[in-house]
Amino acid sequence: MPIKPKSHAERLYEQNKGNRDYRKENKERYQSPEDLKLRAIRTGSRWRKVRNLYIQQHPLCEDPFNYHKENNETTLAQEVHHVTPARIDTEQFYSFDNLQALCKRCHARRTNLERVEGYPGGDEGEGGVES
């Protein structure tokens, strides 16, 4: 009875499933230099300063969906959104022109829209979580 040969990936997995170094190496493959760079700028002190300054100058939610206007409310901004996502263009990451002060609700909606419709001008709608 012929036995179906195992695929390369299966053999590789069999050979290495007890090998911690191999697992570590493969895990790190998901952290591409690009991912690491994005993570570093998102958590960096320069961004923290820019973000705080932006929020100071734009204390209210910029209301991109006219939601607050329609409801006659003013809502404090809690988060700063990147209009052009960092993964598309890191050059614009610190540019005030590329930022939008949003409340949590508007930011969630904006982020969801981008996930569903894709970023206009970008290649794919999926990607990292925006800050």
Ligand SMILES: [Zn+2]
């Ligand atoms: Zn809002």
